[in-house]
Amino acid sequence: MANTVLKVENLWKQYRLGSIGGATLRDDLSIWWNKLLGKEASQLSAINTNDRANSSGDYVWALQDINFEIKQGEVLGVIGKNGAGKSTLLKILSKVTGPTRGSIKTKGRIASLLEVGTGFHPELTGRENVFLNGAILGMNKAEIRAKFDEIVDFSGVGSYIDTPVKRYSSGMYVRLAFGVAAHLEPEILIVDEVLAVGDAEFQEKAIGKMRDVSSGQGRTVLFVSHNMSMVKSLCEEAILLEHGCLKMKGGANKVVEKYLSMGIEQQGKRVWDNTADAPKIKDLLLVHSLSLQKQNQEIDTVFDVKEEINIAVQYEVFKQSFSFQVHFYIKNQNGVTVFVAMDNLHNPYTKEPTPVGRYTEICKIPKDFLNEGVYYVEILICTNPTGPNYVTYPDALSFSVTDDMSPTGVRGDWFREWPSSIIRTSFEWQIIRH
């Protein structure tokens, strides 16, 4: 049985809000005075969760009661929204700052990569920087010398190695810096999103190296990232942080799914009880509800790439006047419209006016079509130009598409992460042998 190499117990971290300036001396003196009188230091009692928007008071808990452990050779992913406490956790693990309460127990050397190229000096040559950076990261001269050729090979800097790094292209700089980091040999490696650098080819190389480090060499890795597919492909286990609390720990796929479903406050159903807010065309049409459904009509916000997604809208027509056509705009996280679905049964130019009544329209997005990611649904209902034209409601719903990496669907038996693309659909291939 693998043994535990890192154990985090009841970890709390507090930060002081606001500026640290003139008032600090007075505060410090009063805390010190209270201590002298044997009173409990008052600053620890002001508890605020790490919720940036609504916190009051001078102190905030960036981490609250975090407990987890990592076994040897395990790759643990740490995910969470910006400000959930990931970086704070990494900083404490890498001893950049201390905890307020609790403890961390480790076995073996820890090296942390919160940034590549820490301590690189622009005036020094590549060679000098490799030694300096390596030493900052905890290697001694002999270790660096032994790895030196490998590092240069890996980074592809070649003949530039004796040139000051200020003359390097930014890509070369980053590759050399990552090269040093990748050749560290600590028992526990802590990696913050440093992989999000360099071009695609280099990223591939970097991920490969990470995989080698964990699986090949049996090292323990703690990996923090916003890139969910990378977390899923690299990590077996993951923990999810929210507002400084440990929200979930478990298998990476499960945790990622949970994150995607909560991360962006996804809405699988929207019902307008109050007609004032509802999308409507005055006196003619009113939208009651919108929802995202699985094939079995269950409402959900997380869909597998191999699942069909049904978008349903329920509306009421009060007066037979126009043919009302529903459009769904599907946008991705960057606001790019991936596609627009129009209900051609109600083409406002060619079809008869819609009769009075309540309608449900369902648009089926086929399975094996959208790639992994987060999507938003905007609804638009229009008439022909002689009428009131259209009503729209942006970001009415949102959902995420996930990939459980099972060897079916478009993926086939491709076992690595799917390249980043907007859609993922199956194509017909013809193979001719000559």
Add this chain to the structure above:
Amino acid sequence: MSQNSSQEQWSEVITPKKSWFDLKLGELWQYRDLIILFVRRDFVATTKQTVLGPLWHFIPVVVSTLIFTIVFSGVAKIPTNNQPPFLFYLCGTTIWSFFASCLSGTANTFTSNANIFGKVYFPRLAIPFSIIISNLIRFGIQMMLFLVFYAFYIYQGKYSIVANKMLLLLPVFLLIMAFLGLGLGIIISSLTTKYRDLSNFVGFGVQLLMYATPVIYPSSILSPQFQFYMKFNPIAPIVEGFRHAFMGNGNFQLSQLLFSIVTTIVIFTIGLLLFRRVEKTFMDTV
């Protein structure tokens, strides 16, 4: 393995507890390669892309000595113990600038290295120690300059310059200057993580301290009242003693040296304890 968790051997435990006496100097030794590389970086970075290169280690000393010679000896006519004024000032400036650069170099350890300290852990003391070592080397280089002029004036034979057995105390003088500068520097750097006021003070504070030390005048010209105050300046006997060792006259007492040694030990210890306490969480306040 059916190990009981309470019996497990952890190689390191991180807790919020701040012990006053956990100095971890052994860890600093493990990182000695890093200290050497920091020293190297210091030297390479200051001389790269300069025309005069290593000459820059001499230029400030020579220029300020020349100015002192013109202003204090030429214009103000302050006596220099019957010794060549230029050599007198060069001697004082060489040892003083060693102390001054140790102090001002280490005084901003935390604030100026915050970006590295915020990303990776290594013993924070590696930085101030590397600064001290750099300054020691720079002092060695400046000493060579001094010795050239020293030899020149002896060869000239116009003045009676006699080196004496106090030269044996030279290492002690250097150690005191280094650790006093380092001690004061890390005290200031520890306090500046919260109170930036101090870092503004360092620049002209060092300047003021120089005038309170017999660098540009022999302490023998002071009135008895000022000579009494001078006894409380732990740097004064070092500068006097250093000059005495080379030039053969000056005002130096062994009791004064002992006072300097004790002061240095006290200040350095306070600095070390304070630094250790601050380094754990300074990232939150810097």
